[in-house]
Amino acid sequence: MTLIASGVAYRHPCGDILFSNIDLTVRPGERVAISAPSGTGKTTLCRILAGYLRLSQGTVEIDGANIESFAGRPMPVQLLWQQPELAFDPRARVSRSLEDAGAVSKQSLERLLDRFDAKASWLNRYPHELSGGELMRLSMVRALLVDPAYLIADEATAMLDAVTQAQLMGEMVRLTEEGLGLIFVSHSPSLVRRVSTRVFSLIDTPL
Numbered sequence: 133m134t135l136i137a138s139g140v141a142y143r144h145p146c147g148d149i150l151f152s153n154i155d156l157t158v159r160p161g162e163r164v165a166i167s168a169p170s171g172t173g174k175t176t177l178c179r180i181l182a183g184y185l186r187l188s189q190g191t192v193e194i195d196g197a198n199i200e201s202f203a204g205r206p207m208p209v210q211l212l213w214q215q216p217e218l219a220f221d222p223r224a225r226v227s228r229s230l231e232d233a234g235a236v237s238k239q240s241l242e243r244l245l246d247r248f249d250a251k252a253s254w255l256n257r258y259p260h261e262l263s264g265g266e267l268m269r270l271s272m273v274r275a276l277l278v279d280p281a282y283l284i285a286d287e288a289t290a291m292l293d294a295v296t297q298a299q300l301m302g303e304m305v306r307l308t309e310e311g312l313g314l315i316f317v318s319h320s321p322s323l324v325r326r327v328s329t330r331v332f333s334l335i336d337t338p339l
């Protein structure tokens with residue numbers, strides 16, 4: 133499954149163009165860091181690639197299928213937010229949000245909880261009853277439950293302590309060795325150097 137963004141442009145509702153002519157191809161197992169100065173559209177591009185935001189021009193396709201055609205079906209591109217609470221309904225126990233992510237077998241859930249060192253008992257809590265690190269682990273579990281082909285991590289580990297950050301980034305790298313494609317944004321040049329197999333410069337400006 134190859135992810136291909138061609139001629140992508142985004143225009144704000146006020147009409148201002150944020151970026152245009154973005155061409156990006158990501159293949160299974162690649163780890164692509166999106167680099168660009170603050171405010172130039174990295175998060176916006178991440179949201180477009182994951183189908184959260186409508187592009188103004190161009191296409192995003194997965195193996196020839198437009199990303200918009202996955203509406204109502206499990207999305208093969210999953211987004212990890214920097215604020216993991218955005219992935220959970222604050223009025224419901226975490227287990228409910230995981231169920232809403234899609235039909236999932238108990239085995240897959242247990243396997244993923246184990247992989248991300250997350251406790252099954254956390255599922256009975258509300259999002260505000262979990263620490264940032266715990267919620268991030270569960271947000272990774274949620275993203276991977278639908279067995280996506282691509283994971284987009286938008287500064288997903290930036291708020292975490294160094295140990296948790298290293299552990300979760302390490303797990304993401306292992307997932308890419310199993311074929312997952314990873315697109316990530318990080319303001320840490322050393323993390324980008326360590327993790328990425330390629331850097332995509334959004335506006336041709338180095339990090």
Ligand SMILES: Nc1ncnc2c1ncn2[C@@H]1O[C@H](COP(=O)(O)OP(=O)(O)OP(=O)(O)O)[C@@H](O)[C@H]1O
Pocket residue numbers: 144145146148150168169170171172173174175176177
């Ligand atoms: N509705 C809007 N109208 C005009 N500008 C907007 C609107 N929404 C967002 N922006 C601007 O779009 C720009 C791109 O935002 P985005 O979050 O994608 O950048 P970024 O590269 O991820 O930034 P950072 O590195 O600081 O997180 C920002 O300058 C933001 O102020």
